[in-house]
Amino acid sequence: MELFFQLRKTMALFFASAMVFSVQQQIEANSQQSPVNFEFKGGKIIEINLVDPTFDGHDEAVTFKISGHHGHRSLKVVSKNVPALTVENEEYELKQFHFHAPAEHKFDDVEHALEVHFVHEKEIEPGAQYPKRAVVGLLFKVGAHNEAIQEVIDLANAGEDAEHKLVPANILFSSDSRALRYLGSLTTPPYTQGVSWVVFRGIAQISQEQLNELKRLDLSHTSRPAQPLTDSAVVADSYLDK
């Protein structure tokens, strides 16, 4: 994937140098901002076979605790066993997960009710200002009761100091496990770029009561509007094993 990004970037730079672009256009051409609207109908999805990301330990019980302040509350990993995600030979560790209502990523302009983000990070490299991140996203629509989400609600209802064991895979792999991948950014300030995104194509379900509870418990963040998906951002299809 890295090679592919490089190739795309080189091509973009070639075209940029061949034409007279304004500075603003060049910034936009090189921006990798999230979230994005995945346009299946517009033909902007590049379907290629890549090495699938691998999930290691997401199917085991992990201890979480509520962390953060109003509007930015998340469920932070506090156990010693930390699930690892490998994307393009880079291994990231699960740090926390949180929700956005409504969902941030869109499929063909369709807005969904909720999105969960599982944030993985690498150890910060010497001299770097921030760690490299990989975020796994899953969208939800209002429908059936979701047992895995109910465990999250129960944890939050138990209070700030409570620790709770949850199995991340029960939340993440509740639907179609094919995924879309692109290089983007954090969707909250400072919108740091270089985030490796893995967004599941399948839409999970959550009941209206559960959606209301997540909002009441201050577990859902606000949502950033979709950002332009530029030519330098590559979207690919992948088929993940459960």
Ligand SMILES: [Zn+2]
């Ligand atoms: Zn998020």
